[in-house]
Amino acid sequence: MKNIYILIIAATVALGFTACSDDDPSGKSIFPTESTTKLDEFEQWLLENFTYPYNVEVLYRMKDIESDQSYTLTPADSAKCAKLAKIVKYLWFDAYSEVAGPEFVKYNVPRVLQFIGSLAMNSNNTVVMGTAEGGYKITLYNVNNLDSDEGDYAVPMDDYDALNKWFFTTLHHEFQHILNQKKPYDTSFDLISEGEYVSGDWYQYSTETYALPHGFIRNYAMVEPREDYAELYSQYLTNNDEMWASKMAYAGAKGQAIIEEKLEHIRNYMRDNWNIDLEEMRDAVQHRAREYMTLDYEHLN
Amino acid sequence: MKKICIYIIVAIAVLSMQSCLHDNNDNFDLSAAERIDALVNESYEVLESAENGWVLHYYTGIDYAYGGLNFTVKFKDGRVSICQQGATDNNDEYITSTSTYRINRDRSAVLAFDTYNDFLHIWAEPDASKNNAPTDVDGWQADYEFVIFNISEDKNTILLKGKKWGNYMIMERLQKTPAEYLDDAAAIANKMSEGIGLMKYDDGEFTAKFLYSDGQYIITYTDADGNKQTLNVPFTYTDDGVIFCEPIELNGNVISGVVYAEDSETFSLKDTKGMTISISYDPVDVFQSGNWYLYMENLGEVAAAGLQSFIDTDKEVEGEDLDFAYIGTSKDGDYGFCFRSGGRYNGCTLFDVETEGADVITFSYAGDEGNGEWYRENDNLGDATDPFFNTFKLTTDDVYNPTYFILTDVNNENNVIKLVQEKTESNDEN
Numbered sequence: 001m002k003n004i005y006i007l008i009i010a011a012t013v014a015l016g017f018t019a020c021s022d023d024d025p026s027g028k029s030i031f032p033t034e035s036t037t038k039l040d041e042f043e044q045w046l047l048e049n050f051t052y053p054y055n056v057e058v059l060y061r062m063k064d065i066e067s068d069q070s071y072t073l074t075p076a077d078s079a080k081c082a083k084l085a086k087i088v089k090y091l092w093f094d095a096y097s098e099v100a101g102p103e104f105v106k107y108n109v110p111r112v113l114q115f116i117g118s119l120a121m122n123s124n125n126t127v128v129m130g131t132a133e134g135g136y137k138i139t140l141y142n143v144n145n146l147d148s149d150e151g152d153y154a155v156p157m158d159d160y161d162a163l164n165k166w167f168f169t170t171l172h173h174e175f176q177h178i179l180n181q182k183k184p185y186d187t188s189f190d191l192i193s194e195g196e197y198v199s200g201d202w203y204q205y206s207t208e209t210y211a212l213p214h215g216f217i218r219n220y221a222m223v224e225p226r227e228d229y230a231e232l233y234s235q236y237l238t239n240n241d242e243m244w245a246s247k248m249a250y251a252g253a254k255g256q257a258i259i260e261e262k263l264e265h266i267r268n269y270m271r272d273n274w275n276i277d278l279e280e281m282r283d284a285v286q287h288r289a290r291e292y293m294t295l296d297y298e299h300l301n
Numbered sequence: 302m303k304k305i306c307i308y309i310i311v312a313i314a315v316l317s318m319q320s321c322l323h324d325n326n327d328n329f330d331l332s333a334a335e336r337i338d339a340l341v342n343e344s345y346e347v348l349e350s351a352e353n354g355w356v357l358h359y360y361t362g363i364d365y366a367y368g369g370l371n372f373t374v375k376f377k378d379g380r381v382s383i384c385q386q387g388a389t390d391n392n393d394e395y396i397t398s399t400s401t402y403r404i405n406r407d408r409s410a411v412l413a414f415d416t417y418n419d420f421l422h423i424w425a426e427p428d429a430s431k432n433n434a435p436t437d438v439d440g441w442q443a444d445y446e447f448v449i450f451n452i453s454e455d456k457n458t459i460l461l462k463g464k465k466w467g468n469y470m471i472m473e474r475l476q477k478t479p480a481e482y483l484d485d486a487a488a489i490a491n492k493m494s495e496g497i498g499l500m501k502y503d504d505g506e507f508t509a510k511f512l513y514s515d516g517q518y519i520i521t522y523t524d525a526d527g528n529k530q531t532l533n534v535p536f537t538y539t540d541d542g543v544i545f546c547e548p549i550e551l552n553g554n555v556i557s558g559v560v561y562a563e564d565s566e567t568f569s570l571k572d573t574k575g576m577t578i579s580i581s582y583d584p585v586d587v588f589q590s591g592n593w594y595l596y597m598e599n600l601g602e603v604a605a606a607g608l609q610s611f612i613d614t615d616k617e618v619e620g621e622d623l624d625f626a627y628i629g630t631s632k633d634g635d636y637g638f639c640f641r642s643g644g645r646y647n648g649c650t651l652f653d654v655e656t657e658g659a660d661v662i663t664f665s666y667a668g669d670e671g672n673g674e675w676y677r678e679n680d681n682l683g684d685a686t687d688p689f690f691n692t693f694k695l696t697t698d699d700v701y702n703p704t705y706f707i708l709t710d711v712n713n714e715n716n717v718i719k720l721v722q723e724k725t726e727s728n729d730e731n
Contacts (some may be wrong), residue, residue: 010437017411038378038379040379055707060416061401061403061416062413062415062416062446063405063413063415064413064446064464064465064701070466070698071427071438071439072425072427072439072440072465073421073425073427074417074425074426074427074440074445075414075415075416075417075445076416076417077400077416078416078417080417081416111572117417117422118425118426118427119426119427119428120427121427121428121437121438122438123438151428151430151431152430155426157656259357285309300469
């Protein structure tokens with residue numbers, strides 16, 4: 001009797017396994033893989049110079065879902081993007097490749113480099129110079145002011161300081177964040193200027209009269225230790241000897257000693273974790289800075 | 302045990318009584334994604350099929366606040382060539398700015414102008430030093446990504462909606478070259494902005510007045526409940542008239558624009574009732590459609606004393622000369638007593654206006670604009686404006702081509718004000 005019940009239960013359960021319909025996928029993907037537009041000459045150049053060698057996509061055509069929609073932005077001018085892409089490759093990608101090898105670049109640089117034409121302006125009169133998202137994407141703003149000498153935000157091609165200010169300190173800064181995310185730095189760095197970080201009030205402090213004498217390379221470095229770390233790294237690589245010396249003059253003996261102590265942390269970190277000699281890296285950036293204007297910016301080659 | 306087994310069987314049986322409902326009938330033949338895909342492909346085809354391109358009636362500002370202008374846009378192989386009304390070179394040829402576009406798959410198909418175009422994107426530029434934008438960091442609140450809302454059956458009209466700022470915009474297939482269209486629209490603009498002050502729309506007992514004001518009509522009417530209503534309707538010119546930023550409804554008639562007619566005082570409306578609109582020559586309407594300047598020698602004793610008090614106090618307190626003052630439309634498109642002091646300080650005392658018949662008009666105080674409040678509080682502006690807050694009978698030399706209006710206070714024979722059309726050096730001295 002007991003077995004009969006068990007058989008009935010089993011039969012009932014089996015009959016319950018019914019399928020209702022044949023809702024199979026139609027077979028057509030909703031994510032077409034064929035591009036609807038042909039690549040133009042610049043896009044082909046980007047493929048050959050960024051995507052194939054470094055597995056990096058350069059987003060120069062605006063996609064609102066890729067940009068920070070809390071800001072009012074404009075797309076980048078494609079001709080200016082071509083110039084910036086050439087400079088970025090020479091001064092940044094190729095500099096790391098020269099010192100650490102192409103494999104280092106391929107494995108560690110962000111996968112997406114985004115160019116935005118306008119500034120990202122805040123209502124408190126500050127502007128965002130660049131952002132990094134989780135080691136995946138770096139966004140550069142103000143691209144449409146490249147090769148211009150008009151206005152407060154102009155970036156003339158031959159003005160290396162302006163290029164650094166708007167693009168390369170950002171790139172090195174954000175890249176240091178990415179490296180730190182992959183291999184954390186020694187947190188004893190955080191103790192050097194403990195208690196002096198000011199978070200969002202950084203812009204109320206002068207770099208020359210306050211930040212440098214207190215051992216911060218720039219007022220923005222006063223936000224928090226990890227920003228201090230990345231900003232010092234980027235400024236040290238990109239500043240030539242003359243500019244670095246002028247900043248150390250503002251810093252004075254006390255400020256300079258603090259900055260040097262922080263730099264020593266960075267030297268050790270880059271050597272121990274990434275096998276990169278900081279001075280060699282700086283030399284590579286600096287010699288390229290002296291040469292980048294010899295490139296042909298009127299043709300893609 | 303037996304009972305437990307029975308319970309289990311019953312429970313399983315009940316749970317197995319599932320219904321294979323086959324009433325989940327699809328409302329569409331294709332899935333949402335496939336329909337968007339089809340719309341994207343259709344949009345590419347339609348956009349690039351226009352041999353002469355399209356005219357885009359483009360608007361900036363939330364709720365069209367900063368008005369509209371015309372672009373012609375021609376799509377070809379992923380690139381777009383744009384001309385803008387009035388943007389010509391030294392040879393009067395329209396300048397073309399070329400950039401890229403694409404149609405993105407989003408919640409609908411989205412037309413994105415995705416690299417910088419000198420004509421289109423300058424309006425969105427957040428750095429106000431580049432485009433004199435009226436906002437701190439939002440430029441002219443201008444879109445360059447548009448949801449494709451509708452493509453007309455004849456494929457000649459596309460309704461777009463700005464993705465960030467939300468304005469609807471119409472794109473029409475060009476039947477002539479971009480230069481021809483822009484030239485024709487410019488000619489229409491000249492004819493409809495000069496010489497046509499106020500138009501009157503009559504529909505039975507219902508009357509609405511259309512006052513032209515710098516790219517928009519200020520439409521006033523009395524609704525069914527007897528309340529006075531005002532609509533500010535920005536528009537762009539077409540090659541045959543104007544098209545409103547959005548259709549409006551007046552007394553059940555949906556109106557989307559006006560068709561200009563040469564040498565006529567009556568124009569057809571683009572509407573659902575087949576109505577017309579006519580230029581009004583009632584003195585109250587002609588008066589409101591112009592700016593009429595105060596000139597001390599033309600003012601009666603009441604208005605002259607008031608204006609003199611303002612002039613004297615302005616000089617004494619601010620150390621400024623009053624450059625001019627007029628009754629008319631302010632820089633912001635509002636109506637009232639407008640003035641400039643010290644060569645650069647503009648202000649206005651706003652008027653509420655009531656009319657009776659063809660020639661009786663009543664003004665009342667409706668606040669201040671610009672620097673008006675400052676001069677009211679500190680420089681006796683009120684002395685100059687108070688004589689206007691009365692009911693006047695209007696007379697003029699020629700309603701078809703007036704050079705002056707005389708306002709006679711119906712309750713005070715000493716309050717007579719003559720206002721002249723043109724600003725003169727004599728006015729400037731005042």
